[in-house]
Amino acid sequence: MAEAQSEARRIGEVIRQARVLQRRSQKNVAAALGYHQSKVSRLEAGRGAQDVHMLRKVARVLGIPPHHLGLGAAPDANPSNPETEDMHRRTFLAAGVAALAAPTTPAGAHQDLIQSLLPGPSPAATAPVPDPPEMRDHVAAARRLFSTCHYTQLERTLPGLIGQLRQAIGESPGSTDLSGLLATAYQTSASLLLKQSDHGNAWLAVGRAMAEAERSGDPVVLASSVRVHAHVLARDGHTAQAITLVRHTADQLTGAYDQRSPKYLAALGLLLLRGVTAASTGDDRSATQDFLTEAKEVARYVALDRPDAWANFSPTNVALHGVSAAVAFGDAGIALQTARPLMRRHIPVPERRAALWVESARAYSQQGRLADGYQALRIAESCAAQDIRRPAVRELVADMAARDRRRTLPELHHFSRRLGVPA
Incomplete structure (x- = not known):
């Protein structure tokens, strides 16, 4: 744990020095990242430095070589050309x-x-x-x-x-x-x-x-489309716009839950959970808690928790998003505390089972517990092998392997090579 904290402080100092050398304020860098200034402040203070997705964005914005932030080589995603890369930075x-x-x-x-x-x-x-x-x-x-x-x-x-x-x-x-x-x-x-x-x-x-x-x-279909729209916005760093979009749409759908169909409630609940993801990605704790509270209320009236359901919204899925939000905030202890009861629960939807163990792996990684993180990833692989091979998870594996400088976990490095992402 002490070694992980020391590494986090080192990374924070690298980020601070790069920003100062470029004569940029924390607010300016945060705006380029699509986050609140407090996120950059926390990173420079050595807090939240295990959020590899965030670190990769910082490396791009400040021109820091990834290995200076303890990151492995980024795995290849789908082939793209300059036009596609440009789209990543555009509005809808x-x-x-x-x-x-x-x-x-x-x-x-x-x-x-x-x-x-x-x-x-x-x-x-x-x-x-x-x-x-x-x-x-x-x-x-x-x-x-x-x-x-x-x-x-x-x-x-x-x-x-x-x-x-x-x-x-x-x-x-x-x-x-x-x-x-x-x-x-x-x-x-x-x-x-x-x-x-x-x-x-x-x-x-x-x-x-x-x-x-x-x-x-159909308001149900529209809410589902808005949910995916908000997901793309948040993934591209437009978290404030994603939060606003979810909030506005959800306000049109709330009320009289006991009189609504399961499909209607599931669409609303999943939309609110997308708000949780966007708000936590944007370091907005207040909005995250608001969306989680509303989603829990909707989950009192509906539980669609199986792969063949129209939508998999349930109290379990709400709790899973609570885990993900805690990981996004760098609250690894809270994330694992929230995840432990879910680890003992049967989750019928493979994609959701895998998500639980991937988020747990991220939390373990934030605590410097690479062996536990590796075991969580292997469990996730047993739940959904193809999900483990998506770029975001492969990136996590590469970064965990890069941090094991003494090669104390040969099985982690073998796993990384098997996924095609050696550190």
Whole structure:
């Protein structure tokens, strides 16, 4: 623990010196990061220095070599070109326009998914388009693939599903039900792209989802699209805008919970949990607590806690977001205290089970307990192997391995190499 605290202070001093040499204020750097000034102040004081996502952003903004902050080499995400990188720094509209003008060109299933998000005539159907009830089943099946972390199969499934839905809407223009299903398919695409750290094309998917959600006129579908929109905003550092978007939308949906359908309540609850993520990422403790309190209230009336549910919102998911928020604030002890009861609870949704152990690994890493963090990651892998291979988790593994300078955990380094991210 003492060694971890000493390392945190060293990292804080590196950040402070880089900022001072560039004659930049804490407020200026915080604005570039999309955080409150207090976040930079805490980092320079040696608090919260185990938030590797934050440290990587600081390294980019201040031009600090990653290894000076104890970071490993960043694992490759999806191939991207300068236009895609530029989209990461744009607002919602500008990002969407850039994506349309210059889409990335990765190979295989990923390229097919991006192509299905682009405007233009719907691809000609090679078979009769299923009727709406069957299409609804197909969309539900795609959602299950996401919840069970079958990302490879989902990426192969979505282009055809989107094409069928667009074809069906072309044959039945004005169908609000089909627009709602297509919006959900686009939402799922955006969520998958975020898992892959392809933020530029996630913007594109969100734009399509919002347009179809508005056409559907369904408040549940619209709330779900807003939730994904807020997720992309927060991932791109626009946390204040994400919080405002969630707050405004949630205010339109709250009240009379005992008279609402489970779908309605689940959509509202998941939207509030997205507010928790955005607020904690933005170092806003007050807003984080407000969103958590409201989500707990909604969870009194609904619990959809299984992979085949329309949405997995439940008291368990609320508690999981409490763990994630504590990790974001650098409160590793609180995070682990909140996580321990969940570790003994059966969590039916594999994506949520994996999230619990990944967040626990982050908390252990913040405490310098690399062996415990490694064990948590192995449990997460047993829950959802494909989820462990997404860029954000591989980055965590690389940084943990980089911090084990004495090679006291050979199994951690073997795990890192197996994921293709040696320190």
